[in-house]
Amino acid sequence: MKDPVRIAITGGAGQISYSLIFRIAAGDMLGPDQPVILQLLEIPQAMEAMNGVVMEVNDCAYPLVRDIVATDDANVAFKDADYALLVGSRPRGPGMERKDLLEANAAIFSVQGKALNDSASNDVRVLVVGNPANTNALIASCNAPDLDAGQFTAMTRLDHNRALTQLAQKTGKHVTDVDSMIVWGNHSATQYPDISQCQVDGKPALDLVERDWYENDFIPTVQQRGAAIIKARGASSAASAASAAIDHMRDWALGCDGIVSMSIPSDGSYGIEEGIIYSYPVRCKGGSYEIVQGFELDAFSKERMQATEKELREERTAVEHLLG
Numbered sequence: 500m501k502d503p504v505r506i507a508i509t510g511g512a513g514q515i516s517y518s519l520i521f522r523i524a525a526g527d528m529l530g531p532d533q534p535v536i537l538q539l540l541e542i543p544q545a546m547e548a549m550n551g552v553v554m555e556v557n558d559c560a561y562p563l564v565r566d567i568v569a570t571d572d573a574n575v576a577f578k579d580a581d582y583a584l585l586v587g588s589r590p591r592g593p594g595m596e597r598k599d600l601l602e603a604n605a606a607i608f609s610v611q612g613k614a615l616n617d618s619a620s621n622d623v624r625v626l627v628v629g630n631p632a633n634t635n636a637l638i639a640s641c642n643a644p645d646l647d648a649g650q651f652t653a654m655t656r657l658d659h660n661r662a663l664t665q666l667a668q669k670t671g672k673h674v675t676d677v678d679s680m681i682v683w684g685n686h687s688a689t690q691y692p693d694i695s696q697c698q699v700d701g702k703p704a705l706d707l708v709e710r711d712w713y714e715n716d717f718i719p720t721v722q723q724r725g726a727a728i729i730k731a732r733g734a735s736s737a738a739s740a741a742s743a744a745i746d747h748m749r750d751w752a753l754g755c756d757g758i759v760s761m762s763i764p765s766d767g768s769y770g771i772e773e774g775i776i777y778s779y780p781v782r783c784k785g786g787s788y789e790i791v792q793g794f795e796l797d798a799f800s801k802e803r804m805q806a807t808e809k810e811l812r813e814e815r816t817a818v819e820h821l822l823g
């Protein structure tokens with residue numbers, strides 16, 4: 500058996516974590532031969548609820564779980580962490596503007612960025628799930644000067660997975676038949692799910708579907724899927740978000756075939772401003788990711804990529820004073 504790795508999860512009493520923690524404990528993220536130590540963070544008011552979750556994890560008697568730490572101190576939760584999944588965040592309250600939400604979360608993610616810097620393993624891989632995820636990841640990264648910016652990522656894998664299923668269902672194929680799906684930009688309604696590079700069972704996706712479906716059905720369906728889930732379920736996506744977080748971390752850590760979408764610090768690729776956390780097509784291998792270069796993009800794609808870039812720049816401007 501390998502030595503255990505330390506996995507920090509914030510928002511441990513929340514609904515995403517109620518799926519995420521159990522799947523990680525079962526080995527879905529890092530494999531059935533990788534023991535784990537779970538280090539769970541909550542705010543003081545939610546500690547009792549999180550202790551109930553810890554009781555349930557214990558009651559599963561998972562062979563891979565070596566220890567569980569439950570704390571309201573970020574430095575304890577992130578101590579020597581090899582992986583950190585930042586799920587906990589402040590939800591939008593009544594009367595809160597988008598700017599207020601950005602600021603409230605900026606305060607949380609600047610503190611957590613500092614704690615990761617001071618306490619986590621030097622090689623920690625960070626995934627931000629809590630919204631606004633891309634800008635929260637930027638804030639955490641800017642407050643962690645001793646860590647590489649590339650260690651901070653945000654989640655657009657749920658959008659990517661949603662897009663795969665929409666296209667597979669439309670073409671009567673399976674998600675495993677779809678290659679080169681890309682979600683560009685922000686995890687928000689401005690994201691651009693792009694099928695212009697996709698092949699379905701070896702055929703260009705754009706030859707298999709009508710342009711009208713792509714522009715007026717597929718794109719808005721993927722962009723608005725979170726709201727549709729809330730309307731149907733009366734609660735936001737939880738198990739699917741946990742599943743996407745596991746996909747993101749597993750592929751980053753262990754590698755994967757094909758192209759996946761990850762929000763990562765832009766290096767200027769495809770003309771996107773350097774530094775913002777932007778969703779790109781990547782390949783993962785040997786514990787790292789690399790942006791896939793060389794896609795030829797038409798005016799329609801470029802326009803949408805720039806619209807979502809603009810939103811990310813505006814979010815960054817709104818929290819500039821907290822960027823460390």
Ligand code: NAX
Nearest residue numbers: 510512513514515541542545587588628629630654657740
């Ligand atoms: P919940 O409200 O069920 O849980 C969030 C938990 O975080 C709560 O228990 C809360 O006490 C805790 N928390 C708040 N501040 C904290 C802090 N400073 N430190 C530690 N814990 C803290 O939300 P849930 O449904 O689990 O969603 C969590 C976040 O994921 C939300 O921001 C949500 O918007 C976001 N999502 C992001 C997605 C993505 O694709 N990037 C998709 C799903 C989800 O909507």
